[in-house]
Amino acid sequence: MSLVKKIKTLCDEKKVTFAEVERKIGISNGQIRRWDNVSPKSETLNKVADYFDVSTDYLLGRSDKKRYYDLTEKDEKDIQIKLEEMINGLNSKDGYAAFDGQILDDMDEEDKELLISALENSLKVAKRVAKQKFTPKKYR
Template identity: 60%
Template sequence: MLFERVKELAEQRGENLKTVAQKLGFSENAFYKWKKQSPKSETLELTADYFDVSTDYLLGRTDKKRYYDLTEEDEKDIQNELQRMIDSMNNKSGFAAADGSTMDELSEEDKELLLASLEQSLRIAKRVAKQKFTPKKYRD
């Protein structure tokens, strides 16, 4: 599992295992040795840091690459918050653009762009909050 994950991550970056090993200061065949033996924890951590994934992901303990990746529960929270925002904007006094137009006066395209922007903003905010406020003991 470990070797396959590292190989997949290298391929996603357009690199081969030999190149990645050299960049990390490992022997050229270091990753191939991982097929039969476990790496040292320092080596595993360097590899995880290089690919910006958790060591648990490399080891196959989770499919979540980073501790701050959004979960299904996070996605539900985002959709609920987005719905609350939509409901609020649909009230007569809930939304006014800089030019004074209301939600009803926006074109369908503008409404769609606004909602997409709000949804993306909520995702970014949730991810940043997880990075900032997740205690270290829960990060891997």
């Protein structure tokens, strides 16, 4: 997908026009459309990437990840491993439970699903926030 098409897709997602983006980032009217034939300056490309909160690599087609802090397959696998550990900890008498008993075995199926889903979402949010907060600038 070309740079202009990617920006058009991002504009559609955000419900803005090229003209609005150009005004917001301070470039001349019609500049984005010209990028089909002429390469943009790196500063201008960075402004567009910042506006849409995506990486320049994504805009240029070098990466499918929109943001540097998006979760990778490895992150997803790590989360599933940690989730499994947490579930096992809830089921054991020596685990996370502060009282004698097995938490998940005493719950009905719907409550189990809700708890597991909440734990998984919490782990994903925590991973994303950690990547945003602790990724060095040179790797963003």
